[in-house]
Amino acid sequence: MNEAAWFPPSAEEAADIGGEIHALVSRLFPICRSITGEGVRRTLAILSEHVDVAIREVPSGTNVFDWTVPQEWNVRGASIRTASGKTVVDIADSNLHLVGYSEPVARRMPLSDLRAHIHTLPDQPDLIPYRTSYYSRSWGFCMAHCDYLALEEGDYDVVIDTTLADGSLTYGEVFLPGETEHEVLLSAHICHPSLANDNCSGLAVLAFLARALAGRRRRFGYRFLFAPGTIGALCWLAANEDRLSKVHHGLVVSCIGDGGGPVYKRSRRGDAMIDRAIEVIRCDGRKVTMVDFSPFGYDERQFCSPGFNLPVGLLQRSAFGTFAEYHTSADDLDFVWPEHLASSFRMIMDIIDVIETDRIPLNLSPKGEPQLGKRGLYSATGGHKTTPEITMAYLWVLNLADGSHSLLDIARRSGLPFSTIATAATRLEACRLLGDVQA
Amino acid sequence: MNEAAWFPPSAEEAADIGGEIHALVSRLFPICRSITGEGVRRTLAILSEHVDVAIREVPSGTNVFDWTVPQEWNVRGASIRTASGKTVVDIADSNLHLVGYSEPVARRMPLSDLRAHIHTLPDQPDLIPYRTSYYSRSWGFCMAHCDYLALEEGDYDVVIDTTLADGSLTYGEVFLPGETEHEVLLSAHICHPSLANDNCSGLAVLAFLARALAGRRRRFGYRFLFAPGTIGALCWLAANEDRLSKVHHGLVVSCIGDGGGPVYKRSRRGDAMIDRAIEVIRCDGRKVTMVDFSPFGYDERQFCSPGFNLPVGLLQRSAFGTFAEYHTSADDLDFVWPEHLASSFRMIMDIIDVIETDRIPLNLSPKGEPQLGKRGLYSATGGHKTTPEITMAYLWVLNLADGSHSLLDIARRSGLPFSTIATAATRLEACRLLGDVQA
Amino acid sequence: MNEAAWFPPSAEEAADIGGEIHALVSRLFPICRSITGEGVRRTLAILSEHVDVAIREVPSGTNVFDWTVPQEWNVRGASIRTASGKTVVDIADSNLHLVGYSEPVARRMPLSDLRAHIHTLPDQPDLIPYRTSYYSRSWGFCMAHCDYLALEEGDYDVVIDTTLADGSLTYGEVFLPGETEHEVLLSAHICHPSLANDNCSGLAVLAFLARALAGRRRRFGYRFLFAPGTIGALCWLAANEDRLSKVHHGLVVSCIGDGGGPVYKRSRRGDAMIDRAIEVIRCDGRKVTMVDFSPFGYDERQFCSPGFNLPVGLLQRSAFGTFAEYHTSADDLDFVWPEHLASSFRMIMDIIDVIETDRIPLNLSPKGEPQLGKRGLYSATGGHKTTPEITMAYLWVLNLADGSHSLLDIARRSGLPFSTIATAATRLEACRLLGDVQA
Structure with a gap:
């Protein structure tokens, strides 16, 4: 796979994204939502102005696993x-x-x-x-x-x-097909009323992600789910039970607009690729705090129930229940900031970048270090006390490109951001010092 | 296995246990004990007033492994x-x-x-x-x-x-048969003279445990050993060498009456069930400090020698050698307190409870969370910032009851006490949300 | 293998070693070295006064892997x-x-x-x-x-x-054959000009080690390499590519004369015996700080490139780049002290001692502890609060000598220095309590 296969968001694209997302949060905030009813429908109608949302209605009384869709x-x-x-x-x-x-x-x-x-x-x-x-x-x-x-x-x-x-439960779904059958699930709950961070922020960030991804080349298909908590996720699971094996990676996104964290709760599997990918990205230069799975939270509870055990984690800025504004009227439009919404958007794009571009490189000059200086990849003057991060990235990629380490593995081992490792790999590929392992 | 199979000590039973154990410590304290002699016999005679102790005499000069029974x-x-x-x-x-x-x-x-x-x-x-x-x-x-x-x-x-x-070495043994051939070994050294914590406390706590267990249904047989240090344990090992494979779990108990710790030294195996069980119990609400095996201490040195390698650890309150009173006249009747003897008694009962009741549960409704609210196991009102421990226990048990985790595994993973996990499992079983994996 | 097979340096031998090494550093310091030229040759000539150095010349323009030997x-x-x-x-x-x-x-x-x-x-x-x-x-x-x-x-x-x-690149090699074909590689870079710690200290310490080892019985062959950084190591690797599998252990040695550290950077393998051996030795009573491999540093970069992946780590006192004198004129003869050169010398001898004498002992009396007292290996009086380190070493060796743990394993598990464990094992062997596992 070459560098052209995946385009990170351009600077122009990212510039005002925070303001745009905040504007969407502001439109969603006043709506009176619950797990069913017109509030959900009005919310989905607004989201549909940004992306093509398929609306699903599940009649009251429908049995979904151990539950029944309420009135x-x-x-x-x-x-x-x-x-x-x-x-x-x-x-x-x-x-x-x-x-x-x-x-x-x-x-x-x-x-x-x-x-x-x-x-x-x-x-x-x-x-x-x-x-x-x-x-x-x-x-x-x-x-x-x-x-x-x-x-x-x-x-x-x-x-x-x-x-x-009697009526129905409503949820929305956006699907962007990929080059392969494999899918990435991105889910935000739609049932909370006027709480800006929990979860107007999640709905809005995912809507803009869907819009951004729609215009890109995608190895994976991307499925966005806007569903009421628990019962909505269960309705989706019940409707899609025979195709869940296509879900290779997933994130539940909530409380994504404040300035805390980020905090990531691993999937039940604990070592899914999504769990490892989040270790190697940064949000405003900060690492993500990783916590192990626990069976309390948002819809990862359903996706990670033992009968499904999907590779889906929970991504937040401040973790639910830990901030004073949580589930109060202080979770309002002043609590979520455009710059935090923007950095969360970029963080998820970076996670997707790991998923899309990870590969197993092979050092084509594995005996000793190749001479980077003659290729313009190494300082001409020697003796300095410190080494630039990109130089370290070249050395790490070359050292671990033995056919058993992916770029993600190399980023984790080196402690360098995935983006730096990926840049190094791309340049080394351009120098023909690195090839791909043929799967 | 249903809830009735194992009864924890009733509140009445536990109420005065500390005072009773301390009274027994007080009777044992003045006796001049050593590794042989009348002091050991007088001690066993007093213990026999509480439980049925079989007295063993091993003649001076008897060879036991590399040792000889002394005069x-x-x-x-x-x-x-x-x-x-x-x-x-x-x-x-x-x-x-x-x-x-x-x-x-x-x-x-x-x-x-x-x-x-x-x-x-x-x-x-x-x-x-x-x-x-x-x-x-x-x-x-x-x-x-x-x-x-x-x-x-x-x-x-x-x-x-x-x-x-020439005479003999004396030790005492109490055996309570169980429903299976598997045995739990509980051992306290009987050779120290007037030292209250080391080890009148161990002798007295084990005597009361034996009395309490005698009246209960037991999956395991329980073997209590009151023997002089090193040579006494070796005599027992020599006499029982052909049946040591029946010992599935074991504890050496000493210094169990002071207010420190508790501290548990793992068996040589390091991951025996007894080693894991002690991670999930509490003593007066405190976790047990876990330390790795080392070949110095009490008779776990013999039980864990490489030729036997039994799953036996050492349980103490304050660890030997670490408290100022250790091996001095300050280890007297004022140093061991009824409330500490009682909490140690309950702690060991709780350990036994893990051993007796651990099982592998199976979630019978594994797709999504089952609806706990309709079964009275979940708060009717949603939105609270915190979740009760028992609710977390329901969720953990259901999430991990995939046939590959025992209750002990679930307690370790969740960080909740075994007793809370076991209570949750029993209630979920009553709701038919949980069954047993058939072995 | 019996105790006589390996002799640690005598006290006399060690007494003035620091002064002797410092004197050699002082002779090497003024020479103007680089990766080629007369400075290297003059340096090797001085080293040849201490040990038999084979001088290698590689013509300018020779291709070595991705590199070319410069003018x-x-x-x-x-x-x-x-x-x-x-x-x-x-x-x-x-x-x-x-x-x-x-x-x-x-x-x-x-x-x-x-x-x-x-x-x-x-x-x-x-x-x-x-x-x-x-x-x-x-x-x-x-x-x-x-x-x-x-x-x-x-x-x-x-x-x-x-x-x-056009001319040549020069490097020097000392080889001391061993009883087996297996080799230990010890390497120091020779290319730095007047920098005392980096790396006159490494050259001088290795020269004295070679001299000391020359007079001893050796299971392993010892290969000392004095070569210019990167290109010199690559020349050696290219010339010896077909016999690299003989290298079972290796160290790059630099910055070995100051009072910091020691710090050891593990080989790329991470769990090579050399990596484990260094955990169990002491330098002036201090443990060695262990850091994981990274692909930046000295010639371990070449030895640990993925095409070779040799079990070679980097041993230093203060780590390069971390001390103020690094790569400055303050790295002079006052910065390296005779006592630090001596303790570094002894540390490497101790590492070699681990490599030479490690073996898998077998407890011949594995049922219970053997009676150490009757063999003079245990205090006759019991009851003390503390236990001498050598007693703990006897107990650890006996406890773990089950045929699956080497002395090195036992030292790591016990936290005791290898030398103490080895002394205990030798004495237990003398008492016929311990035998060797026959390979």
Whole structure:
């Protein structure tokens, strides 16, 4: 494979990508999403403006493995008012105010009864928490603890104008075919309401990745999945069970727009190529923190269940549950920054670059070092105390190009970024010092 | 195997166990023990009040591997008196005063000659050291260094009223048969005189373990060995050489009553099940510090010699040689506490619980996560920042129950205590989400 | 193999070795060396006073793998003078002043033109750097930055009286045959001019090692190579390509006379016996810092190229490039000390001792510990808190002498020095507790 086979994003292309992604996050943020309903459909419609999204509808009641697709939930409004008509909570102010999948309610009740239905965060008294009750008929409101404490005794009028009825679960899929049958799965959950990092950022970054990849030569096919958490992933798995063996690499992407991390949770396999590839890329010059698989998180839980055991890991900036804004109203549009969205975009492009361009080089001059100086690849003056990184990359590639190490192996062993190793290999190939192992 | 097959100690049973064990330690402490003699027999007689101990006598002169059973040593008295008749050292004050296996002496000698026979600890001047001379005819006294410095020049009358004569070496054995031929060996040395932690604690804890296990269903047979160090263990090994293959797991237990550690020294094999089991239990909520095998210590030296290589490790609270009280008169009844004896007892019960109940579970719903919520095993409300340990245990068990991981493997991989993993597995079995791999 | 088969250096032999080696370093230091020329020949002539060096000459233009032997370079003089005749730089003051392989020059030029040919170290303004330009026709001077700053504007007369002409590359080889065909390669580069640690120290230490080994019984043959860096090693490899399989162990030795480290860079194989042997020796009581192979450094780059992949590592005190004196005029005779040269000499002798004497012992009394006390190998008095190192060595050797561990394995596992383990094994063999595994 020659250098021309894969084109990294041009500088022009990357320049404004952060701003563009942030603009998309901003359009997705206000929508009231859940695991079913019009919010998901509106979200997919916006994503469809960027890439060609196939919309799938799975009817309520459909059995998927151990689960059943629930009734479709839609929201027209939800509020709490004092007996005198003063609004104290209204979903119009924040989608987080209403517990996801709350059943319809319209009644007056004293505060003493209402308390059992109110969720707050006493340790973060100014923030509204995010809560759901998908599979247990219930209702509730979320509010800032300080507002909760200010509620006066007395009766309140609770109105939850929702519908829970047979309908369908909706998810979207983008597929970009590759030169081979092998596929890369990139998945982001679409079910969270107004939480910018979790996961408007994941949806937006993947949409722009799909757009960028659509114009490139691809060894692999790329499948983007925008599905509600758990039940959506299970619906996709059930619909595609006979072709899962095509998935050679995969990433679940969430919380990808803040300035932390990055953190990568390995696939259940632990040593899949995707797990190794992420060790050799950089994000804004930083290595990715690697953590071992655990069966809690996003849809890698489903992809990595023992019956599938797909090579899919979870890529994040700050890891879920570890940042103060997680699952609160502070996960808003100010929490995700264009520059972080851009560096995350480039990081995933670099990961894809590893997958697309890795190969096993063969040193064609393996006895001693070849003379790099006469080929312009080595300093003409000797004696310096330090060695440029690209020189070290030439030496590492030549030393390990014995037919048993891929470029990825060489990057891991040398501690150098894959991009530097790949550049070195390409130049050595141009000098005919390096050939390919014929598979 | 169902949950009923193994019963952990009830709360009632555990409540006073520390006090009971300490009372037994207190009865054993004053006895003057060595590797042979009446002290060992009196000790075994007291242990026999708690469990059915088979007493073995091995005649002096018997060859055991590279060793010979020595003559039996008994003590009637030992003292040093000034020429004017003032007692300066008397074994009646502490069994440690007399070097173990001192030969009979009755003579007057000047202090200048006596000095060569006196052992002290200059760095711990108030404590009496513990010394022995089993295999080299000799005699000596141990005393506090400050008392030694106070000895005045002049003649002293030394009387060591001991006998060294043909007789036998004594050890005790308790065997509780199991449902299988496989055995667990639990061993404590019985040869140390008035040292509470080393090893009255080990003898007493094992006696109570034997009593507790006697009333339970047991997959494994349990063999408790109370034998003098080195030569006693060798006698047992020689007598049981043809059946050592039945020993599937084993522990040497010593210094088990203080508040340190726990510390576990792995068997020579290093990855025996006992070595792995101890990684997943807790003692008062603390993990056990694991150290690799080394060929110095207690009778694991014999069990782990290359000709036997049994899967036997050493379990201690504070490791021998590392605590200031070790082998001194400060290792007394105040150094071992009822609560530490109780937590050590429970720790060993928990280890046995791993051995008895480990199994390879099989996820019967391996495609995606099964829906735990509908079975009451998952929070009805979603969105919380943290996850209860038992929920993590369900997810870990389900994720790794692919037929190639035992509960012990799952506990090690997850970092959760075995007891939590086992509880989760039992509940998942009750829900028919988990079955057993048929061996 | 019995103890007599290998004799470590006697105390007398070792006593003055540091002074003798330093005296040799002092004779080698003033010579103006490069990768070819009379400097190399004069250096080899001095080494030949100590050991029997075979001199090899390889004609200019000879192809060796990807390289060609360059023309021979010789220097008669080099200076920079002001127009008024004042000398500002003269190679007579330091060989470092002239860039290695500078082509002949005789011309007047203004300082503004001269600057491009002057190398300094702004961060170490009092030191002269070391620079070369072997394979690119060029010329230049090196000087202290403070002197460079003091140069006044105006014209300067530059004279470089060198010759670059067909001739030959010279290297030296010492071979001491062994009882077997297997060889140990010990290599030091001979091409650096007046740099005491890098590498007069390596040349001198190896010369004394060769002299010391010449008088001993040797299982292995020892091949000492004194060759110019890269091209010299390649010449040797090309001349010996058909017999490289005889090289079972090897070391490149450089920077071996300062007080740092030691640091050992493993061979490319990473687990060659030489890599493991160095873990179990000590230098002045210190362990050797082990670092993994990297393809930058001295001639291990050639020996460990993928086409050869010889089991050769790099042994240094302070690692090249990490000490302030590296490749500067501060790497002078005061930087290398007799005591460090002596401890390095002894360290390499100890490494050779591992290679020569390692064997797989077999415990002839493997059931339980044999009774060491009756053989005088164990303290007669028991109960001490600590155990002498030699006692631990007896126990480790006996415990691991199961036919699958060599003395080197036992030293690594126990953490004890090889010398202690070897002493223990020899004494246990004398007691017939240990035999040899018959290969």
